[in-house]
Amino acid sequence: MKVVILSGKGGAGKTTVAASLSYVWRQEHVAVDMDVEAPNLHLFLKPQITGSSEFTVEVPQVDESRCIACRKCVELCNFSALSLLGKKLLAFNEMCHSCGGCFRICPVEALVRNNRAIGNILTGEFAGVDQNSIAFVGGRLNIGEALSPPLIDAIAEYLHEKHESADIIIDGPPGASCPAMSAIKDSDLIILVAEPTVFGFHDMQIIYEAVADAGIPIAVVINKADELSVKVWEFCECKGVKVLAEIPFDKDLAQAYSNRQILAAYSKDMYKIFTELAAGVKCYV
Ligand code: SF4
Ligand code: SF4
Structure with missing residues (x-):
């Protein structure tokens, strides 16, 4: 199963969800960071990086x-x-x-093919909920580079070659542009992480519209849920989209996040939320 976690804007909580979902996911899987312009999944999962390969693209050199x-x-x-x-x-x-x-x-x-390095693909392992070893793959675009889709495609190719039988949990790129469209290719479920603020709800609707015609099931997780979440619930009901989990708006959770803690490992309540989310996700297989 391949699950991609997206959000309409940065900071909505997709890495929080990806890290915790991967942490509680007991089947063989790979946690993947496709947010290659600002990767931060490793900050939470703290993988031991064992491999790094340079990623290059072909550019012309004039003869x-x-x-x-x-x-x-x-x-x-x-x-x-x-x-x-x-x-x-x-x-x-x-x-x-x-x-x-x-x-x-x-x-x-008169044009010669030249290789130009634009980023890296890192591989490693981290410990899941049972101290089981889980594979980690993360892309990093070099600073100043703007071309993330080829790097995202290269990560997908790597996963296909090396982890074909494993489940894949992807922390996708934020927003609704080309990188997000590259990340959802061949996925079985898109989880949209929605923040029930005015901007968060607005951007969640944009990403929904962007992926709605892709023929891939969509579900929603509400992060920082409060009384304004009703708008997200209404939207999801109207579109026939399931809300799989709500993460409450809580100062302690924000503090745990800022300390790079995996929320599912932070408290029993959080663990329950994410194990139920994992169970809900598996219904889409
Ligand atoms: S974008 Fe295409 S046509 Fe333009 S320089 Fe690069 S390879 Fe050549
Ligand atoms: S000769 Fe080739 S490299 Fe030179 S301008 Fe024409 S197409 Fe471009």
């Missing part, structure tokens, strides 16, 4: 001795990563999305 300045690659590139200055072709590799189009269109093979 000036061959380039005839025909502009074909410049006109093709949707990302303005190539520009002609007089007869000199400039490549802005930070803007390149590695689509490969320019290599194919160049009539004189």
Whole structure:
């Protein structure tokens, strides 16, 4: 089973939910951090990192001795990563999305394929609720890089190769843009973590609309639940979406979070909430 935890905005609590769900999940599984621009699942799970592999993308390098300045690659590139200055072709590799189009269109093979490192994939292990060893995989985009979908796709490929039979619990990227869409590929359930504030509820509706047509079941967890949660409940009822858990709005929980504690390990009440959440998630298999 592959579960992706998303939220309409950062700070809604998806890492809190992912860490605790993974902690109480007793079947063989992998806890995965696909929030590659700001990874923090490791802060809670505290895995022992045993492997790190550099992730690179293909970008063009101009062979000036061959380039005839025909502009074909410049006109093709949707990302303005190539520009002609007089007869000199400039490549802005930070803007390149590695689509490969320019290599194919160049009539004189003046573009050479170059590898550019944009991040890392870390692997390791941490201890679950029974002190059982659980696999951890996390992506980290280098600072200043903007191209997270290829790294997210590479993590998915790694999981497919190395952990095909294991359950996968993913702390996804926040928001409703390309990284989130990359993270939900081939998943069995999307959990939206909703914060019942005005902004939180608004952004939760946006992410719901973004993933609603993906053909993947959706469930909701309300974090920092209070009297305003009724709006989220009403929305979910209207859309036919199940609310699988409510995490109460509590200062002690916020403090535990700031101390990087896994909420499911913080108290019996929290443990119960997350074991019930795990049971609810398994109903979607
Ligand atoms: S690989 Fe694609 S995105 Fe990159 S420079 Fe070439 S055409 Fe542009
Ligand atoms: S398509 Fe090839 S020859 Fe034409 S400008 Fe680009 S690199 Fe130069």
